[in-house]
Amino acid sequence: MKRITLGALDYGVAFGVDRALRELVENGRLSAVGAIVATDLWPREFRPLQETVERVGSRAMFGLTLAFSGDRVSPVSARLQDVRGDRLFTREELQRRAFMRMLPKDLLLEEAGAQMARYAVLMKRQPDFVAVREGILARTALAKIVFQAIEQADFERPPLIISPVRSGLKTLRLSRMAAAHGLKMLPKADPLPETDKPEELHRLLHNHFDGMSDMAFVAAIPGRADDRLRRDESRAKIAVRECQYEVLSSDRFFHTLDKKYVFLN
Numbered sequence: 001m002k003r004i005t006l007g008a009l010d011y012g013v014a015f016g017v018d019r020a021l022r023e024l025v026e027n028g029r030l031s032a033v034g035a036i037v038a039t040d041l042w043p044r045e046f047r048p049l050q051e052t053v054e055r056v057g058s059r060a061m062f063g064l065t066l067a068f069s070g071d072r073v074s075p076v077s078a079r080l081q082d083v084r085g086d087r088l089f090t091r092e093e094l095q096r097r098a099f100m101r102m103l104p105k106d107l108l109l110e111e112a113g114a115q116m117a118r119y120a121v122l123m124k125r126q127p128d129f130v131a132v133r134e135g136i137l138a139r140t141a142l143a144k145i146v147f148q149a150i151e152q153a154d155f156e157r158p159p160l161i162i163s164p165v166r167s168g169l170k171t172l173r174l175s176r177m178a179a180a181h182g183l184k185m186l187p188k189a190d191p192l193p194e195t196d197k198p199e200e201l202h203r204l205l206h207n208h209f210d211g212m213s214d215m216a217f218v219a220a221i222p223g224r225a226d227d228r229l230r231r232d233e234s235r236a237k238i239a240v241r242e243c244q245y246e247v248l249s250s251d252r253f254f255h256t257l258d259k260k261y262v263f264l265n
Helices: 015-026 042-059 078-084 091-099 105-123 133-138 140-153 169-180 198-208 227-232 235-249 251-259
Strands: 002-011 032-035 061-066 129-132 160-162 216-219 262-264
Touching: 002 015, 002 061, 015 032, 015 042, 015 227, 015 235, 032 042, 032 129, 042 061, 042 105, 061 105, 061 160, 078 105, 091 133, 091 140, 105 140, 129 133, 129 140, 133 140, 133 169, 140 169, 198 235, 198 251, 227 235, 235 251, 251 262
Parallel strands: 002 032, 002 216, 002 262, 032 061, 061 129, 129 160
Antiparallel strands: none
């Protein structure tokens, strides 16, 4: 029996996504949900997630997706708000600064701490895991900042780290860095295939989990369309979200897992 962590890391971007994620994790169709606390929806959406955590208990993991870049997010720390206003960085900007060794380390460290505190205070629990949006944890300089921020948060139990890369020397390097801070990384596997055709997704999933390492993290983006999502995302992405939601909600998905001897950790 192979164990995988099937999770969605974008709780907080839209009501339709959030409702779908709560339903799926409560019904055992997802085993991890990561919240983005830097969205304007988080102050309203953390309470329903609290109720989901109470209902699910230890049957799933609930964590934090740190956002230093991307759309629909704003700085949480007062210092970064003073410097950037309501805008965070772009992924390209952070990549460039990291390459040139010009990352604003103190600002990012404070922002990471503020987002972790916002999650812990409102959820009244520490995150089971920490991920970083847009894969920028792959940058060693930024990974050092994130690991330091987690260390400074002084959690009772160190959260797991979702690896931003699937394999290779970068994975080994990041794992060693995490271990130096007393942290363990969950290996990253290929995300769920992005198709808007449920029948095709069912077919692709039949072999999707083959060859994955035990405990690998498989990312998903299920959701249901709402006005906010239609405004912020393309029709193509929304169609992928709804396809994944339909497939993950089906009994056929569980039958596929049984046939492949896969267990949602």
